Amino acid sequence: MKQLHNFSEVFDSQAVYRKLLEAMANPLRKVSIKAQADKMYGADAPFLALAMTLLDNETSFNADSDQKLTDDIVLLTSAKRTNSDSADFIFAADPEKAVEIIAHAKSGTLADPHKSATIIIKDNEAENSVISAYGAGINGVINVNISGNAKRAVSQRDAQNYEYPQGVDMIFVRDTGDIYCIPRLVMVKGEE
Numbered sequence: 001m002k003q004l005h006n007f008s009e010v011f012d013s014q015a016v017y018r019k020l021l022e023a024m025a026n027p028l029r030k031v032s033i034k035a036q037a038d039k040m041y042g043a044d045a046p047f048l049a050l051a052m053t054l055l056d057n058e059t060s061f062n063a064d065s066d067q068k069l070t071d072d073i074v075l076l077t078s079a080k081r082t083n084s085d086s087a088d089f090i091f092a093a094d095p096e097k098a099v100e101i102i103a104h105a106k107s108g109t110l111a112d113p114h115k116s117a118t119i120i121i122k123d124n125e126a127e128n129s130v131i132s133a134y135g136a137g138i139n140g141v142i143n144v145n146i147s148g149n150a151k152r153a154v155s156q157r158d159a160q161n162y163e164y165p166q167g168v169d170m171i172f173v174r175d176t177g178d179i180y181c182i183p184r185l186v187m188v189k190g191e192e
Contacts, residue, residue, distance in 0.1 A: 005076075006039040007052055016053040020171070023181040027137045028144045034177025044069050046173045047091055048076060050120055054089055055079035062087035064101065069093055092121040095149035099156040105168050113165040116184075120171045125149050136185040146172075154188045 007013075019031045037045040040052075047069060055061055055077040062084040063070040069091060070081055084090050085104045092098045098121045108116035125147035131154065134141045146154075150172055157168060167184030182188070 005041055005048075007036065007049060008039075009052065012036040012039060012049070013053045016049050019179070020050070020053065020181070023171070023179055024169070024183055025137050027135070027182055027186045028133055028142065028146070028180050030178045030180045032177050033179055037177045042072065044072070044093065044122075046175065046177050046179070047093070047120065047122065048072060050171070050173065050179075051077055051079070051089075051091070054118070059088045060086065061089040061091065063091040064093065064097060066091070066093045087117055090117050090119045092119060095121055095123045095125065095147075095153070098149060098153040102153060102156045102160070102168060102170075107160065107162050107166045107168055110163065110166065113167075116166065116168055118169045118171065119153075120173060121150070121153060122175070123147050123149050123172045124175050132189045133182075133186055134189075135187045136183065138186065150182075154182060157182075157184075158188065 016033050016036050019033050023031045033049055037049040040048040051073045057078040060080045060082040084101055090101055090105055092101050105117040105119060127145040127147050129146055129148050129151040130143055131146055132141050132143050169184050170182045171179055173179050
């Protein structure tokens with residue numbers, strides 16, 4: 001029998017999950033899942049490592065119009081594919097579409113804020129936009145360089161005017177295996 005991946009559903013998933021928790025607890029701090037992603041084959045290895053960690057047969061996802069990524073995620077996780085407006089996890093392989101995806105993603109309700117989407121965005125663009133971020137997990141205010149695509153995604157999220165505790169969480173992924181998160185409670189102000 002041919003083995004498709006060397007990714008351990010137990011040990012590597014735990015390692016990715018710990019890194020993801022570190023990134024969520026420390027917004028905009030880059031952490032690397034390269035060691036685990038390298039055990040996945042294909043062009044979207046970091047996406048697949050996150051999918052193997054976050055998805056199972058009781059979660060739903062959408063990978064926009066990327067049929068290969070969709071097929072790989074279904075094969076590896078048995079998660080249900082659904083429309084982006086009802087998906088628990090949305091994989092945006094094209095960062096240019098992130099603004100549109102965020103505009104239609106579910107944001108939970110006041111009674112059930114946990115019924116919101118987590119949006120995982122591939123972003124390999126140069127990080128030459130500066131933002132100031134503050135909120136949960138950040139001591140004071142930090143200035144961080146992010147890509148223009150990430151800045152537009154955050155601006156769209158903020159334009160949605162979610163009422164606390166509603167909102168979406170965002171995970172940005174680079175092909176190098178670096179990830180960083182912008183949770184719903186982190187407020188961002190762009191530098192002029």
